[in-house]
Amino acid sequence: MGKRKKQTVTEEAIDLSKAEEILDKYEGVQGALIPVLQKIQYEYGYLQEETVNLVAERMEISASEIIGVATFYSQFRLEPRGVHMVKVCCGTACHVKGANKITQEFTNKLNVAVGSTTEDNMFTLEEVACLGACSLAPIITIDGNVHGNMAPGGVGNIIQETGDHGKSK
Amino acid sequence: MINITIDNKIVSVPKGTNIFKAAKDNGIYIPGLCYHPKLTQYGGCRLCMVEVTERGRARHRFSCAQPVAEGMIVKTKTPETQKYTKSVMEYLLAHHPLDCPTCDKSGECGLQEVTHDLKLQTGRFKSVRLDQPMKRDNPLLEYNSNRCILCSRCVKVCKEIAGVAAIDYQHRGFKTVIGTAFDKPLDCSFCGGCVSVCPTGSWQDRTLKFRARPWELKKTPTICSYCAIGCSLVVNSKNNEVMRITAEENLELGVNEGNLCVKGKFGHEFINSDKRIQTPLIKKNGKLRPASWEDALEHIAKKFSKIINDHGGSAIGGIGSEKCTNEDNYLFQKFCRAVLGTNNIDNISNMKSPSLNRLINNAVVYGMASTSLEGIENADTVFFVGADISEAHPVLGSMVRKAIRFNKAKVIIANTRNVEFGSEARNLLRLNYKLGTQTALINAMIKVVVDEKLVDLKKVADKTENFNELCSSLNTSEIDIKKISGTTNIPEDSIRAAASSIAKAGNCYVICGKDIQEDPSGEETIEALMNLCALINKGDNDKVSIVFSRENNNSQGVNDMGVVPGFLPGYLDIEDQENRDAIEELWDVKLSADLLANNSGDIFDLAVKKKIKAFYVMGENPIVNYPNGKKVNEAFKKAEFVVVQDSFLTETAQLADVVLPSSTYVEKGGTFTNMVMTVQRLHKAISQVGDSKPDWQIICNLAEKMGHEFEYTTSKDIVDEIGVSVPIYEGIEVNRLRRKGFHWILSLYYKTKAAVYRFEVASKKTNAITSNKKYPFILLTGSSLRHQGTYSRNSESLISLASECFVEINRKDAKKADIVNGDNIKIESAQGKLKLKAKTTGRVPEGAVFISENYEWVPVNTLRGNGYTNVKISKTK
């Protein structure tokens, strides 16, 4: 996964040119809604009203249908995500090795519920199914980087490191 | 036909029918809550399981998803199917609130019905409820997700029929609800389709407001009184009060397959509105005061007699109604001509486009006029010319969507505005012409057809007259595709593509709308359009039909009935002595010798010139509805005596000397004629409100007061007379009308052969648009989805839905003038001025502003004169 730009949460009008570009690429392609939404989410971090309305207008699909699709698949987000994405694996192997304790630690330390973003917009916490590295269980990924053999005690450190890194950016 | 056996009954159904429908149509019940015959099949509720035996093998199938096959044996109730269905229901009910006592659906609920049918008891599962709050984010509909069984009907109706797709499934799994993007308030066309198809109490009609339980409602099928489609609807009343309107459940009946629009579905509150005029009113000392029928009629009779005595009958002008029935209008013109002795009668639709009757008649004579609306569903090409279908005739839009869904119909929209048309159609072709160039556009299309020999030109030449003249008129430098592409502002390719789609094989419907009909160059454009259609029809086997999309529920009928100065009923030329003799004999009267005196110019001109001294207005509000506001105001000011017959105290009624309360369409019988000349029957649903009377009855009483016997006891007696005296309505019989209607064009086509087409070669006219420095914008007017005249204006819920009429301005113009949505705008013309809020849009072309004519309380006509109206706009406070 590439580097993600820091999102601003201000109310400024957003720049739709990237979304336009994506839509241009898929002009006239049947069944392109999901790839378009994926690309837009990648670019903007989440699906916000302005971009969805643009997709609706350009692809002649109603906004309600688009959000219907977007809320069906867990990969789409309708809310801004934090600068850092924490994914805690809760697949079988990780579960057995105490993934829930890891999650617990993150929710405590970050004061955030699973699936949401911290108030300072720095971290988003998510739970995911098996990441395919069970031998390292329990594992988490932060911004795509794998951290294996996690112990609850290590959570604080990782947050510290990632957070500092984020701030210095 | 395919023969199958369902529960030991042999039934025969068309190929492609599914088992569910085959059973239902033959009176066999299968539970099932997601299938709906007018929607695409979904198969989500899993209730309709049946046992199917084919070639000796028995299998279980979902009946809504299984097409019939010859020899199939179906069992709807076996122990297995029952067990299965019961367990499905158990799951459904486990999530259901079962709040029937407070649910408006209780009594007509699909879920209740299946539960009852299966004799279900308390289920095995612990109930889990969503417990979401009821959603009331608009005045017409509410949504309760707790009661939803996710059958998808509402989602489908919204997308497939209404073409809006405002709602869809949101979220997944247990949390799934039906909703809008980002949970925004519902913003749709409010056709009410979702309420109509929802099998549970999730969607509710808020105009019912818990005022009645379904089993208390008296249901009377009748015809909608808003637009000229003439949808069948069912009036639900209790204690003589209309509670709600529902759609016709039997989809075979009526033109609309149970589809309605916002006005037809929710615009009924005017009927029992407390603003209805309850008694006759007579003006004394400048104030209208309640009076008895006796006094009011006496007063009118005296005044009218005096005017006739002093100035002759033609000093009285009569205005008939596009809203009243054929019977009302027939008697109205008879009264005016035979009793008052005036031929100065007219109706607003004729005054707005005086050539239209002649042109429509030509289309009939040449065999090009469409005979049914349902046929549109089989169209391969639909060409809208100046027709704003989504606003003016929404249900027609649903028919076109059906053609798109089943025939992949091509839709071409020619309009100066970028009018809305929601559909899944990806191949919509738009011809957004520059105002004033519409005739040139049609001529260019004709040229393409001829030049590219898209039809057999030899055949055309053989079967028509004047074809050579047409061809040589096309060879002038004026009609050059490239040049016209420049003036119309439409790419050459689009003009060519449109021409070839229309000329291409398959059925084609041309829908000619108000934006053409009422344009100053309307006559010339329609003639060109008919040339185009004739060219294709004669060269290629009558495949094009024209529909003139009339505006009001009986705009066609009022003209058919002869409420126009030029024609006796049935378009018989009144100048023709023979026709007059015939009617004299039928009516058993001697028409006054000076009947045709003053018979020139429209009646408001005559009043302005003081040739008309009195007005008799039935069910019409010309003060705001006649295009030229200044003239009509002057006309009424100059009149000495004005009688208005209406259900509400309109602007015109307020000017009257006597106002007579008339009943609305649900309080009377009679017939309406829709835009394709289908005569449909009304059924009386409630008794007359207040002291009101049906218009025809008022006319009878007045005639009697003036010493003429108008002996009609019911509206049926009048239909019988119409069947004799109006040739095109010959053979109409009330009892045979049932709800299928009488298609007068069709019966004419049976009787007579189409005339040989003669191409009209229009003398070149320069367009009437002049640029004007002082008033730089052109004013465009048109229909509105949410309002239409006096009725919607007095329907509370429609008002709360759409309380404001906007002036629509192109985004670019708005930006230049620094105007944003909601700004107060002053619109001024040479005639008058108006203040409205701005709405910026991409639908109106640059250099023009658009105001709907249908918000009756906004007198757009004060701005308008004759021809195009130039205006200027400015921001104000």
Ligand code: SF4
């Ligand atoms: S939707 Fe039907 S079953 Fe449910 S509460 Fe209403 S009436 Fe009862």
Ligand code: SF4
């Ligand atoms: S709201 Fe009604 S029609 Fe729509 S999915 Fe739910 S139950 Fe079906």
Ligand code: SF4
């Ligand atoms: S207004 Fe027209 S489209 Fe709407 S329900 Fe009435 S007849 Fe149908």
Ligand code: FES
């Ligand atoms: S279960 Fe966590 S990586 Fe497989």
Ligand code: FES
């Ligand atoms: S009616 Fe067949 S699955 Fe619902």
